[in-house]
Amino acid sequence: xxxxxxxxxxxxxxxxxxxxxxxxxxxxxxxxxxxxxxxxxxxxxxxxxxxxxxxxxxxxxxxxxxxxxxxxxxxxxxxxxxxxxxxxxxxxxxxxxxxxxxxxxxxxxxxxxxxxxxxxxxxxxxxxxxxxxxxxxxxxxxxxxxxxxxxxxxxxxxxxxxxxxxxxxxxxxxxxxxxxxxxxxxxxxxxxxxxxxxxxxxxxxxxxxxxxxxxxxxxxxxxxxxxxxxxxxxxxxxxxxxxxxxxxxxxxxxxxxxxxxxxxxxxxxxxxxxxxxxxxxxxxxxxxxxxxxxxxxxxxxxxxxxxxxxxxxxxxxxxxxxxxxxxxxxxxxxxxxxxxxxxxxxxxxxxxxxxxxxxxxxxxxxxxxxxxxxxxxxxxxxxxxxxxxxxxxxxxxxxxxxxxxxxxxxxxxxxxxxxxxxxxxxxxxxxxxxxxxxxxxxxxx
Numbered sequence: 321x322x323x324x325x326x327x328x329x330x331x332x333x334x335x336x337x338x339x340x341x342x343x344x345x346x347x348x349x350x351x352x353x354x355x356x357x358x359x360x361x362x363x364x365x366x367x368x369x370x371x372x373x374x375x376x377x378x379x380x381x382x383x384x385x386x387x388x389x390x391x392x393x394x395x396x397x398x399x400x401x402x403x404x405x406x407x408x409x410x411x412x413x414x415x416x417x418x419x420x421x422x423x424x425x426x427x428x429x430x431x432x433x434x435x436x437x438x439x440x441x442x443x444x445x446x447x448x449x450x451x452x453x454x455x456x457x458x459x460x461x462x463x464x465x466x467x468x469x470x471x472x473x474x475x476x477x478x479x480x481x482x483x484x485x486x487x488x489x490x491x492x493x494x495x496x497x498x499x500x501x502x503x504x505x506x507x508x509x510x511x512x513x514x515x516x517x518x519x520x521x522x523x524x525x526x527x528x529x530x531x532x533x534x535x536x537x538x539x540x541x542x543x544x545x546x547x548x549x550x551x552x553x554x555x556x557x558x559x560x561x562x563x564x565x566x567x568x569x570x571x572x573x574x575x576x577x578x579x580x581x582x583x584x585x586x587x588x589x590x591x592x593x594x595x596x597x598x599x600x601x602x603x604x605x606x607x608x609x610x611x612x613x614x615x616x617x618x619x620x621x622x623x624x625x626x627x628x629x630x631x632x633x634x635x636x637x638x639x640x641x642x643x644x645x646x647x648x649x650x651x652x653x654x655x656x657x658x659x660x661x662x663x664x665x666x667x668x669x670x671x672x673x674x675x676x677x678x679x680x681x682x683x684x685x686x687x688x689x690x691x692x693x694x695x696x697x698x699x700x701x702x703x704x705x706x707x708x709x710x711x712x713x714x715x716x717x718x719x720x721x722x723x724x725x726x727x728x729x730x731x732x733x734x735x736x737x738x739x740x741x742x743x744x745x746x747x748x749x750x751x752x753x754x755x756x757x758x759x760x761x762x763x764x765x
Contacts, residue, residue, distance in 0.1 A: 321759065322354045324451035326438070326465040328458050330361045330373050330381070332553065332647035336579070336675035337459035337483060339647060340523075342375060343549040344457070347748050348755070349378045356380040356449060358441050360434065360464070374556035384441040391440070394433035426505025431464065438468035446474055453762055456517075459483035466513045477762035480517035481546070485531055485671060486510050492530075492667050494584045514539045518762045521546045523673040524696040530671035544758050550678040550746035555648045573608045573728060575688060575721070576657035578650040579676045583618020584665040586711070590690060591629035591638070593717025597725075598637055604725065611639045613653055651679060658733065659686040659707070659724050662697055666711040670695035681743045686727075686736035688720055701738055 325345055329338035338361065348355045357379055364373055364383045373381055400417050403410040418428045425432070442465075446454070453476050456465045463486055469478055485491050487506035489498040514520065514536060520543040522528040532540045575594070581587065590610070598605045610633070616624055624630055624640045654660050660680045664670050673696045680687050689708040691697035701708055706723055709716030727733050744750060 321453075322356070322449070322451040323348055323759075324442075324445060324449065324454045325355060325357045326442070326454070326456045326458070327357055327359045328361065328462050328465065330357075330359050330376070331363050332375070333644055335459065337457070337462075339553070340459075340483065340548055340675050341457050342373075342553055343551055345376055345379055346553065347549055347551065347752060349376070350748070351752050356382070356445070356451065358382055358384055358438070358445060358465075360384050360437070375554045382441070382445070384437045387437070387441040387444050389433075389437055391433060391436035393429050393436050397429040397433045400429060423501045426502055426509065434464040435467045435471075438465050439471045442468055442474075443472060446476065452476060453759060454478040455481065457481045457483070461486070461488055463487075463509070463513070466517075467509060470509070470512050470516055477518035477765055479519045479521060479758060479762055480513050481521045482527065482531055483523065485527070490531070492669055492671065494665055494667065511536070518542070518765045519544065519758050521758060523548050524671070524699065526669075526694075526696045526699055527671040527673065530669075542761070544754065544761075546751060546754050546758065547746045548673055548675055548678040549748060549751055550682040550743055551748050552682065553647070570656070571607075573604070573725060574611060574657045575609070575659050575661055575724075576611045576613065576654050577661040577663060578645075578654050579614045579674075581612065581614065581616045581620045581624075581663065582665075583620050585620060585663050586623060586666065587612075587620055587663060588623050588627055588629060589666075589712055589714045590661070590663060590717055591623070591627065591633060592714040594637075594721065595629050595633050596714065596718045597721040598633070600722075605637070608721075608725075609637055609639065611641075611653070611657070613641045613645055613650055615644055616640065616642045651683070654680065654683055654685065657685065658728050659688050659736075662687060662689045662691060664689075664691045664695060664697065664711055667692055668694065670697070672696060673700075678746055681738055681746065684737050684743075686724060686733055687738060688717075688724070690717065700742060702742075705738065707736060 327341035329335050330342055331338040332342060345355055345357055359381060364381050400414045403414045422428045454474060456469055456478055458465050466480055487503065487510060489496060489503035489507060520539060522543065522545055525545050528543050528545060532543055594610050598608050612624060621642060630638055662674055662677060670692050677697060677700065686707055689697050689701060690711045691708055692711065698708055707720045709720055724736065727736055
């Protein structure tokens with residue numbers, strides 16, 4: 321079967337979408353599907369010749385710009401950008417033009433230009449390569465491939481994947497932001513995508529039910545859960561890294577958080593709980609370390625470096641490497657830790673499936689999860705998992721760290737590792753079996 325996959329990102333070191341899309345594409349290729357991929361990630365190159373991504377060598381990959389990039393919206397976007405070069409007056413004109421178009425349509429000219437590129441690439445790719453179906457991936461607020469699919473009626477079925485809710489106005493608090501007129505336009509696009517796609521996929525049941533609620537429940541009949549893959553990726557030849565990675569001693573009690581930390585994810589509760597933990601006795605102060613590896617944004621950066629608790633913990637016990645880091649290096653660091661950390665925003669409900677959770681499960685490590693009771697993380701780890709605490713419960717963090725310490729010092733850490741059955745449910749075999757059901761259902765439409 322020939323499957324065309326869209327992937328805005330393929331890079332492993334920028335967003336979780338790149339990691340998840342790469343794992344997905346590689347799994348399809350390994351299973352014998354004839355996979356081709358359209359991407360807007362510059363890692364694939366924009367030359368019309370067939371591109372190659374090192375960890376996806378068996379997959380035919382083409383950049384959407386290889387089909388041309390001179391549409392009307394793209395020209396308008398370039399024009400508005402050129403205005404900004406004309407000083408304050410030009411920058412003001414650009415803001416006004418972009419704002420007027422966004423209020424009138426929901427999106428800025430650049431975004432519509434990207435939709436044009438995707439539309440042109442998709443049509444030409446389908447006409448020339450004749451895939452059996454199209455699997456449309458995207459993440460966050462980047463739904464240009466989905467929007468491009470609304471511009472035509474393709475001759476083959478297409479599947480719309482939702483990595484996150486869409487648009488931002490339909491996110492849970494504290495992520496949710498609603499903008500007059502703009503959000504209404506974007507929600508209308510979202511509804512059209514749900515109606516047009518032959519099938520819908522979500523990484524978790526909770527996200528499926530979050531997105532398809534109220535009058536959108538009618539689309540649950542064509543929706544299926546395809547979890548993130550808990551598999552590895554081939555390691556490409558890495559560029560020389562200009563920063564020094566932390567060295568974790570095997571006889572130290574090290575807790576590691578990897579990946580991007582957004583401003584909505586407040587680390588202060590974790591810091592306070594960790595501080596109370598190391599203050600209990602001298603050995604904990606000497607041997608316990610909390611390590612953050614990856615980009616830190618917004619208020620989270622200030623909390624990690626300037627808050628009362630970070631100052632009291634001190635640099636000997638708190639390490640923050642606030643830089644984009646190679647995906648495989650981050651995995652290596654996590655392997656050396658006693659426990660890994662998931663830190664979510666303090667919310668009533670979290671429909672997000674953190675991509676790092678799949679990697680953490682693969683490493684067979686205890687997971688200290690600061691996650692709401694109603695969350696994908698809690699659903700996966702189970703109601704009785706000892707190391708899940710509420711994101712606002714510093715005492716719970718201290719208690720969980722004491723549990724980890726007790727098991728670590730007595731050689732019983734394996735008792736805190738999530739069950740093998742959870743990992744099995746995200747294996748390549750399990751996910752491919754579910755995908756086969758999605759493909760069969762779509763082709764039968």
